[in-house]
Amino acid sequence: MMNKRLLCTQAATFTKNTINNINSSSQKWRIKQVTKSNFNEALEEVKTYVCNSDFIAISLQKTGSYSSPWQKVLPFDTSEIAYLKTMRSAEKFQVFQFALCAFTLKDSHLTAYPFNFHLFPRDELHSGMPSYSFACQTSYLTSMARLGFDFNACIYDGISYLSKAQEAAMKSSTGNPMLRARAVESSRKSSVADTVFKERIKSRVRTWRNACKDSKGLHADPLVNVLRKIVHGDHQSRPSIDVDVCSERQVQLVLEVLKEFSDEIVPLLIPTKNGSTQGVRVVLTASKEDKDIFEKELEDQEEEQSKRVRGFREVIDLISASQKPIVVHNSLDELTSIHSKFLSPLPPSFEEFKGSLGSFFPHVIDLGHLMKEINPKGSTNNIAAASxxxxxxxxxxVTIDIPLKGTEDEMDGGKVHGHNVLRLSHTFAKLYSILKRNHRHLSNDNSFTLEKYANIFNTCSSSPLESSDNDGDNRTASGSIRKLSCDDLIFVWGFREGLSSGELKRLLSGSHEAFSGDFDVRLVDQSCAIVAMRQPGLTEAFLDSMKSGGTDHVRLRILISEGLRAANYETYRRIFDITKWDYNLADCLDTVVISSDQFPLDSHESRSPYEIWWDDDTVLNLDEV
Structure with missing residues (x-):
């Protein structure tokens, strides 16, 4: 008995010391803080570390996430609805910090290179686009302020950026005559008009070139040279001539003609503000060497401008080009923000989003899904819960080594900016080590890979639903999870304010045959609850009774007279076709019901052939949301 008690005491002491050691070491973690002033230097380091890494962990700090409890991804949301919720959040809120950790993992040793980039969108090139606006939640800003976040430094020294789509639009709208033109082989057969146009351009270019090379013209009166420059044009001290075009077809014809003079000339496109091409500028060089010098100048100018335009997106492009596995927690939320801010506007559907994202990041590993290998009936709210x-x-x-060097300002260890990405890397390393060891013991080989865990986007809620028995913050849920048809789910609202889910369940019990058996009730927010039927096929009868006013059910009729309302899952799904979402889910459902009364659903649209995973023991603390 004494030995058992001693072992328990030693185990408790060991666990406490381990936790204290981890907490104290995390406070000493030094993460390179990157702003506009040291971005170029840090970018060179990131290139090296990303190239040599095994994995890249990323974590974002945003100005908000969701505006009301029901707008967060919840356990009963299908993948499509979960995507639409995170899509709305990604478009609404701004990324202020982007933490990246390129790391290698050998046995139980983690070598990490963490960077925390401070971002702020601004119009660096004064091109008039984009015009940024975003929402902020006070709770998020308060939390950032408590961590020592410097909002002045963010606004004045934060790194700006343009997404790929914005960059393309800016180049089209602003126009840049320094863009080199490249001929594209056309399969279209030349018409008589095309041939006449090409001969006319060829004659004009040849005459102009010969005039520029005229030895007499080189020694003419200075006034004559000036007049020649006005007539023929001058580009960076080199003779040039502009050829006007009326279509993209004519652009290609001009470029085909200029191939004959390719040893001496360099063609440039002259775009209009709406993105089309108004002409081709033909620049004559003095020699082959002069042409090479001019083309190198153009390359340098294009690269310099592209860097200024891309800003922080250089980092995103590096990650994408590396093709290394990306480690995240709550991948759907994080990656919709990355796609929206740094790549292009989010596609309208979940499947299109996965296809678009996969072209940039082909291997995404969500820590939450990886955790299900050792905790299949549970979910973890955050990285701390997983750890x-x-x-x-x-x-x-797992030992962790951070070899980064930098100044005291760059390696800010006193604040916790970006520490989440190190915790994520550390927790992933432990989990990866555990899974490899288990795989080796079970299959007697060392061929464990992460391929089957890649690109599974987390559509499960990080906050489960409120039950009547537990109002606490259940960080790790481990209830009985079962697959449930969305046809067996009902949303009810209009009940007395302040009711708990247990009280509402007692109120519904016996009011209708559907509630005579076993069923679950969970509050979605303070205005609405969701009811899950254990026995299939009861929801339609209940909703029919609701429409008839509960004629044959006395208790149900009383509840309806007190304001109780109900709708099926399809009504909830149709909320996501509405542009404006109300704070309370009940108000949104009312809007859809009124709309459905005016424009009824077709019979084939009224059913919801969806399935979700229902956790009997999940809990939501509404005070926190």
């Missing part, structure tokens, strides 16, 4: 679960169940120490 705590691993510590309580497994002994798998």
């Amino acid at each position: 705590s679960l691993l510590r309580s169940r497994f002994f798998s120490p």
